[in-house]
Amino acid sequence: MKKENRNVMKKIKILTIVLLIILVSMVSFFGIYKQNKNQMINTVKNYSYAMDINGTRTIKLKVNTEKEEIIKDSEGNVIESATDEEIQQNGYVKEEVPNNSEEVLTEENYNQSKKIIEKRLKKMGVGDYNIGLNTQTGEIDIEIPENSDADTIVGILNTIGRFEIIDSETKEVLLDNSNIKASDILYNSTSSGTTTYLEIAFDKDGKNKLEEISKTYVAVEEETTEEAAEETTEETTEETTEETTTETSETTETDENSTETAETKEIIIKIDDEEILTTSFDEPITTGKIQLSVGTATTDTSTLQDNIAQARNVATVLDSGKLPIQYDLDKNEYILSDISEQDLVIIEIAIAAIVVIGIIVLIIKYKSNGLLAGFSYIGLVALYMLLIRYTNVIISIESIFGIIVMLILNYIFTIMLLSNINKMSKEKKSNVVNKATLETYTKFFNRIIPICIMVIAFCFVKWIPINSFGMISFWGLTIIAVYNAVITRFLLKIKTEGK
Amino acid sequence: MKQKSTKILVIFIAIILVVGAVIIFAKGLAFELKYQNNQKVEINLGKEFNENDIKEITNEVLGNQPVIIQAIEVYKDSVSITTTQITEEQKTNMVAKINEKYGTELKAEDITIEHVSHVRGRDIIKPYVIPFVIVTAIILAYLVIRYNKLNSLELLTQSIGIIVLAQLVLLGIIAITRMPIGKFTIPTILLVYMLSTYICTTKFDKDLEKIKVKENK
Numbered sequence: 001m002k003k004e005n006r007n008v009m010k011k012i013k014i015l016t017i018v019l020l021i022i023l024v025s026m027v028s029f030f031g032i033y034k035q036n037k038n039q040m041i042n043t044v045k046n047y048s049y050a051m052d053i054n055g056t057r058t059i060k061l062k063v064n065t066e067k068e069e070i071i072k073d074s075e076g077n078v079i080e081s082a083t084d085e086e087i088q089q090n091g092y093v094k095e096e097v098p099n100n101s102e103e104v105l106t107e108e109n110y111n112q113s114k115k116i117i118e119k120r121l122k123k124m125g126v127g128d129y130n131i132g133l134n135t136q137t138g139e140i141d142i143e144i145p146e147n148s149d150a151d152t153i154v155g156i157l158n159t160i161g162r163f164e165i166i167d168s169e170t171k172e173v174l175l176d177n178s179n180i181k182a183s184d185i186l187y188n189s190t191s192s193g194t195t196t197y198l199e200i201a202f203d204k205d206g207k208n209k210l211e212e213i214s215k216t217y218v219a220v221e222e223e224t225t226e227e228a229a230e231e232t233t234e235e236t237t238e239e240t241t242e243e244t245t246t247e248t249s250e251t252t253e254t255d256e257n258s259t260e261t262a263e264t265k266e267i268i269i270k271i272d273d274e275e276i277l278t279t280s281f282d283e284p285i286t287t288g289k290i291q292l293s294v295g296t297a298t299t300d301t302s303t304l305q306d307n308i309a310q311a312r313n314v315a316t317v318l319d320s321g322k323l324p325i326q327y328d329l330d331k332n333e334y335i336l337s338d339i340s341e342q343d344l345v346i347i348e349i350a351i352a353a354i355v356v357i358g359i360i361v362l363i364i365k366y367k368s369n370g371l372l373a374g375f376s377y378i379g380l381v382a383l384y385m386l387l388i389r390y391t392n393v394i395i396s397i398e399s400i401f402g403i404i405v406m407l408i409l410n411y412i413f414t415i416m417l418l419s420n421i422n423k424m425s426k427e428k429k430s431n432v433v434n435k436a437t438l439e440t441y442t443k444f445f446n447r448i449i450p451i452c453i454m455v456i457a458f459c460f461v462k463w464i465p466i467n468s469f470g471m472i473s474f475w476g477l478t479i480i481a482v483y484n485a486v487i488t489r490f491l492l493k494i495k496t497e498g499k
Numbered sequence: 500m501k502q503k504s505t506k507i508l509v510i511f512i513a514i515i516l517v518v519g520a521v522i523i524f525a526k527g528l529a530f531e532l533k534y535q536n537n538q539k540v541e542i543n544l545g546k547e548f549n550e551n552d553i554k555e556i557t558n559e560v561l562g563n564q565p566v567i568i569q570a571i572e573v574y575k576d577s578v579s580i581t582t583t584q585i586t587e588e589q590k591t592n593m594v595a596k597i598n599e600k601y602g603t604e605l606k607a608e609d610i611t612i613e614h615v616s617h618v619r620g621r622d623i624i625k626p627y628v629i630p631f632v633i634v635t636a637i638i639l640a641y642l643v644i645r646y647n648k649l650n651s652l653e654l655l656t657q658s659i660g661i662i663v664l665a666q667l668v669l670l671g672i673i674a675i676t677r678m679p680i681g682k683f684t685i686p687t688i689l690l691v692y693m694l695s696t697y698i699c700t701t702k703f704d705k706d707l708e709k710i711k712v713k714e715n716k
Binding site for chain 2: 055079132134137141331333337395400401405446449451453454458466
């Protein structure tokens with residue numbers, strides 16, 4: 001009677017686990033559907049795909065062939081602007097100059113441009129891209145993953161990145177890209193909000209130049225009392241303006257509290273000919289770093305994120321260097337992968353068919369133990385697929401291979417476990433399953449330690465195809481270790497030791 | 500018997516390596532269309548298309564040329580057709596057949612043939628080199644520590660030999676079969692790499708076992 005009860009209990013336990021496996025498999029392979037308006041929607045999270053499966057943002061950069069009209073004086077100096085009258089009066093000449101002169105259109109510069117674009121992609125954290133260069137025409141074809149950052153990335157690819165600090169009066173270039181060491185983003189939080197700063201650090205030469213500039217371009221501000229103001233007024237009226245006009249100073253007066261501001265000289269910071277800031281310095285800069293505020297202090301998260309993104313884009317462009325050639329964005333479109341969902345379904349069916357054959361082999365070789373191990377194997381695959389969905393692992397072609405490898409490894413593990421159980425059962429040992437499991441774990445994981453090392457190391461690589469392979473394999477190895485110790489061992493233990 | 504099969508294996512590997520090297524030297528490696536210099540046309544149909552229909556048309560017009568057919572943008576109403584080379588005549592034929600199939604009124608002169616630059620082989624491999632070198636160094640260090648009873652120099656030589664030889668054999672097979680370098684190359688390299696480390700540990704476990712047996716005797 002007791003034996004019968006034990007047998008019934010054994011069957012109930014096995015049946016419960018098998019039903020659980022079927023349930024997990026149904027959820028994993030077919031999903032959970034809920035009605036949403038008039039549609040049935042699968043509520044199980046979708047897989048995330050890499051660009052080789054999801055499609056790519058395809059960008060084509062072409063060398064700019066436009067010409068720019070410039071005005072030159074009789075000595076050949078470029079005049080910033082002049083009216084037609086001025087041109088006629090002063091004998092200026094209008095000339096059409098190509099944005100990219102023939103001298104810059106060399107293979108060396110095309111390669112240099114490609115390298116700079118690659119640097120920008122890396123700095124922007126693009127984990128997977130393809131870049132091709134036509135060394136004859138200079139055309140650059142780029143493929144990046146299609147996501148919410150794609151537009152921002154595209155926006156900086158053909159930015160020249162010309163950084164200049166110039167004298168506001170003479171337009172003399174005081175500092176440029178050649179002196180930039182690195183740029184970074186800084187934040188300062190006060191009661192009025194968080195301000196984002198773009199910090200530009202200069203090299204040794206740049207540091208000295210910046211110190212010199214900050215000593216030369218100093219803002220002079222004098223705040224005077226009523227008396228002092230009067231004195232100043234007298235002085236300025238007594239003395240003729242002969243001396244003061246030689247300096248580039250402005251004098252402002254108010255009726256009562258008079259403030260006289262004498263801003264001697266100013267610099268203009270320009271990025272790609274766009275004036276970012278016109279300023280002078282309160283004190284000499286000896287650190288070799290300047291901080292430019294991006295936007296104003298804000299407490300609004302989205303504004304702050306915009307400011308950070310803007311600062312990050314400029315930092316990326318400055319850090320990667322100046323493009324030697326001006327490029328135009330010729331094409332920017334999302335092209336879907338040539339691997340369709342149908343192809344993926346075919347791969348899934350092929351894998352499933354191989355798994356079924358493998359399980360049949362297990363049943364033939366190990367009878368009822370093989371059947372239970374087969375069920376357990378299906379449960380592992382189902383759970384693994386769910387884990388991949390919910391851990392946000394990106395599926396690439398590399399990681400599909402990773403999944404296949406993990407399935408093969410689990411099959412090897414299962415065979416090792418079953419043969420150990422068979423061997424120990426024949427030797428009539430006690431506690432067979434636990435002993436066999438321990439022996440299998442020791443032998444199996446000892447053999448695959450190099451694979452484990454590789455998988456863990458690949459998890460830390462930023463390049464998406466390697467990272468996805470590492471992450472998928474990591475979860476695969478984890479699930480092989482945990483699931484088999486719990487489910488497979490338990491199933492086989494009930495079956496083998498309940499006799 | 501075992502010695503004989505080992506000999507056959509060695510000869511087989513040697514043949515793969517030699518023939519592979521000759522083919523690489525003479526012809527180079529074959530690259531997937533995506534990584535070659537290629538030409539592309541983009542056709543805006545204004546309605547969803549069936550990839551098989553387009554495939555049929557390209558087969559008729561382009562013959563045996565390899566072709567990649569991709570949908571453009573999320574609405575999938577434009578198609579990108581990439582192949583090794585497209586002539587003006589082929590373009591016109593393709594447009595005519597698409598018009599016939601989908602009832603569109605596309606004009607061949609509105610569609611331009613684009614040249615797409617190739618991606619260099621070294622650019623494909625570049626991101627993988629450093630991770631592989633680091634991982635190999637860690638694995639070798641682990642093997643030396645774990646199998647400290649074996650001769651370290653021999654172990655290192657054998658491990659590097661197995662890992663490198665496995666990759667060379669793969670390269671030889673790729674060259675001989677003219678398997679194009681492309682999206683399946685790196686996963687295959689990864690697979691072979693994993694397999695070679697597994698062979699290393701299995702081999703050294705056996706060597707260790709032999710030493711233990713000797714010691715027990």
